[in-house]
Amino acid sequence: MMGMLNSTSPNAMPRATLSEIRKRQGELGQFFTPAPVAEFMASLFGPLPEVVRLLDAGAGTGALTAAFISRLCKKKGRVRAIEATLYELDPLIQETLSRSMRDCKRACVKSGIQFRFTIHASDFIREMSILLSGDLFSAPPPTYDAAITNPPYKKIATDSAARRALSSIGIETSNLYTGFIALIQRLLIPGGQLVGITPRSFCNGPYFRPFREDFLGNLALRRLHVFESRNAAFRDDSVLQENVIFHALKGLSQPHELMISSSSGEHGAAIVESTLPFTEVVHPHDEEKFIHIPSDPRHTLAKETLVSLSSTLGDLGISVSTGRVVDFRHKNSLREEPEEGTAPLIYSCHFNGGSVCWPKPHSRKPNAILDNSETHSWLVPTGTYVLTKRFTAKEERRRLVACVLDAKNIRAKWLGFENHLNYFHANGRGLNRNVAIGLYAYLNSTVVDQYFRRFSGHTQVNASDLRTLSYPNLHSLHAMGTEMQTLDLSQGQIDDLVAKHLNADTQT
Numbered sequence: 001m002m003g004m005l006n007s008t009s010p011n012a013m014p015r016a017t018l019s020e021i022r023k024r025q026g027e028l029g030q031f032f033t034p035a036p037v038a039e040f041m042a043s044l045f046g047p048l049p050e051v052v053r054l055l056d057a058g059a060g061t062g063a064l065t066a067a068f069i070s071r072l073c074k075k076k077g078r079v080r081a082i083e084a085t086l087y088e089l090d091p092l093i094q095e096t097l098s099r100s101m102r103d104c105k106r107a108c109v110k111s112g113i114q115f116r117f118t119i120h121a122s123d124f125i126r127e128m129s130i131l132l133s134g135d136l137f138s139a140p141p142p143t144y145d146a147a148i149t150n151p152p153y154k155k156i157a158t159d160s161a162a163r164r165a166l167s168s169i170g171i172e173t174s175n176l177y178t179g180f181i182a183l184i185q186r187l188l189i190p191g192g193q194l195v196g197i198t199p200r201s202f203c204n205g206p207y208f209r210p211f212r213e214d215f216l217g218n219l220a221l222r223r224l225h226v227f228e229s230r231n232a233a234f235r236d237d238s239v240l241q242e243n244v245i246f247h248a249l250k251g252l253s254q255p256h257e258l259m260i261s262s263s264s265g266e267h268g269a270a271i272v273e274s275t276l277p278f279t280e281v282v283h284p285h286d287e288e289k290f291i292h293i294p295s296d297p298r299h300t301l302a303k304e305t306l307v308s309l310s311s312t313l314g315d316l317g318i319s320v321s322t323g324r325v326v327d328f329r330h331k332n333s334l335r336e337e338p339e340e341g342t343a344p345l346i347y348s349c350h351f352n353g354g355s356v357c358w359p360k361p362h363s364r365k366p367n368a369i370l371d372n373s374e375t376h377s378w379l380v381p382t383g384t385y386v387l388t389k390r391f392t393a394k395e396e397r398r399r400l401v402a403c404v405l406d407a408k409n410i411r412a413k414w415l416g417f418e419n420h421l422n423y424f425h426a427n428g429r430g431l432n433r434n435v436a437i438g439l440y441a442y443l444n445s446t447v448v449d450q451y452f453r454r455f456s457g458h459t460q461v462n463a464s465d466l467r468t469l470s471y472p473n474l475h476s477l478h479a480m481g482t483e484m485q486t487l488d489l490s491q492g493q494i495d496d497l498v499a500k501h502l503n504a505d506t507q508t
């Protein structure tokens with residue numbers, strides 16, 4: 001069977017075809033699953049019925065179905081027939097996909113398993129949305145016992161045909177991959193199994209909340225697996241995404257416990273497994289339904305620390321918002337340098353260690369924005385604010401990068417925070433300076449970073465992520481801020497200071 005997998009790999013295809021495929025990857029959200037990852041995914045299925053109706057939506061060159069078949073042929077279990085249905089839109093890989101399925105058929109014949117396959121060279125989203133619409137004149141939707149998928153990853157615009165098709169059956173989502181999973185879930189029979197590999201981005205963030213509700217409300221998680229290295233699993237396609245593999249069952253209740261595992265994503269790398277209560281993965285009172293994947297013992301320790309803190313941002317009278325100035329909407333009001341009638345405009349390029357360095361000479365970004373009737377409502381009164389980057393560089397040590405904008409360093413009445421920042425404020429105004437410095441230390445601590453990594457597999461930091469954290473009480477934040485003589489501390493010094501005050505916080 002390995003030979004068959006190799007023959008279906010894009011690397012084995014003629015050069016011209018491969019380069020055409022590469023060109024179309026962006027358009028089609030196309031990334032092929034490496035054979036070892038496909039084999040691992042196939043190994044996650046539990047017992048299957050004697051006749052398996054298998055769905056592979058976004059089949060590519062068929063690597064996932066091939067791995068599934070290979071596994072069943074080797075296992076010689078009770079499965080005696082497989083009916084595979086594959087959807088693949090790209091005309092350029094149809095021939096390779098058919099060849100791969102013919103190889104699968106030969107392998108099945110040798111193992112005494114009947115194999116039938118149907119390839120639909122059509123749009124899975126469009127077809128399934130029609131079939132699932134319940135329209136009296138359309139055929140009933142097909143049903144499946146098992147699905148294996150690496151769906152296409154691509155944002156779908158609000159006015160796109162895919163978005164409209166999904167909306168028409170009540171699926172609201174902004175990415176093709178979540179649209180695929182939501183459809184596949186609907187096509188499974190009760191108890192039907194889904195093994196998928198997707199970006200981890202659906203596990204947190206406000207845009208994926210309706211998807212998480214749909215996913216967790218209809219599929220019982222059995223296993224989650226993450227790759228520690230951001231790009232090892234899909235290295236061939238240089239994808240910079242943290243990916244998650246999940247195994248889930250349709251229509252059952254969430255288990256008491258499930259297995260979480262991780263590996264480096266390198267071929268043959270060791271898999272580290274642990275069994276955790278489901279309540280560790282989705283916290284029972286979390287309205288956002290974040291999916292935590294504590295794949296590292298430090299993630300578990302971080303949770304212990306954060307749950308011992310009793311304050312929410314609301315309790316502290318503090319809010320966090322996304323910077324309100326969307327610069328391209330105010331192009332005519334942006335100024336490279338401050339001048340009469342302008343307000344400081346703060347971008348992440350103004351972050352300088354723990355503080356804000358403004359104005360920044362020869363900056364790539366404008367330093368100021370005209371304060372006029374069009375822009376004023378997007379500005380905030382000058383004060384002391386804690387800022388975090390919304391997008392950290394992949395090389396940055398921490399996912400959360402915070403700094404303090406100190407009122408005493410800005411001579412202006414109003415200022416603007418650009419949309420790539422989040423800012424902590426008190427009802428739209430600045431914070432008490434010592435509390436702000438304490439908050440700065442807390443957000444930059446390793447323990448918060450480790451907690452953050454439980455639910456976020458990417459470098460984007462949403463304001464809603466920051467709202468779900470628990471925080472030290474005001475007294476501790478103030479004490480931390482008071483003790484900090486300088487913002488310029490090493491990571492070790494920040495961690496020691498935070499640990500000392502968190503201990504005191506939990507005892508009050």
Ligand SMILES: C[S@@+](CC[C@H](N)C(=O)[O-])C[C@H]1O[C@@H](n2cnc3c(N)ncnc32)[C@H](O)[C@@H]1O
Nearest residue numbers: 028031032033058059060088089123124150152
């Ligand atoms: C991420 S790739 C995965 C391919 C394959 N399953 C694998 O694991 O190697 C997703 C595939 O979905 C296909 N695709 C994209 N949009 C599609 C659609 N609307 N309907 C069917 N296939 C689609 C792409 O052409 C691509 O081959």
